[in-house]
Amino acid sequence: MTLRVAIVGSGPTGLYTFQKLIETAEPLSIFIFEKGDRAGIGMPYTSETADRRMLANIASIEIPPLNQSYHDWLTSQPKAILRSYGVDPDTFDVRTFTPRMLLGEYFRAQFVSLVGKAEARGHFVSIHEGTEIADVVPEGRHVRLETTVGPADENFDRVILATGHMFPIDDDPTDHYYPSPWSGLIDADIPAAEVGAMGTSLSAIDAAMAVAC
Incomplete structure (x- = not known):
């Protein structure tokens, strides 16, 4: 039987895990669960937690390539798109810090490419966006995932938790004090x-x- 693997979270940790999994010659059934509406971006890089002016603290030279490097992906984007994020299309290089949300779009694009590569290699991929996992329950040789609205449709042989981190809950800001x-x-x-x-x-x-x- 095909091994069923669930990845909970599709930010960078989930993406690099996914990339490694699909290198295997044995066909896998891979289920990806993402709480957000768009899989592949990663919580710190979404519009819900970042602003277009906020920079990522990692440049292309420090990011392991997925299907392509971040720099190569940026180079392939229309100059108008880069300018809309405040990136000068004629001067950026592999050490340029870019907005977090732009880095999120790179991860999203790489995720889509990885899905295509996985299917071309004979793997089955099932993507569940807008699905929050509430619990992971071992059941004998299998694992059951509980979503916030009930059990997932499948039991799994392996579950990989790639849910990242959460920002701390800040005290309420005042008119002169902002915790973050x-x-x-x-x-x-x-x-x-x-x-x-x-x-x-x-x-x-x-x-x-x-x-x-």
């Missing part, structure tokens, strides 16, 4: 003032960009 750029700062109207940022990580860069914008 995601708590309202990116959309706030900041008057001329002295601004302090605790920390110098990517979040601090996002905060500086938010204030400047």
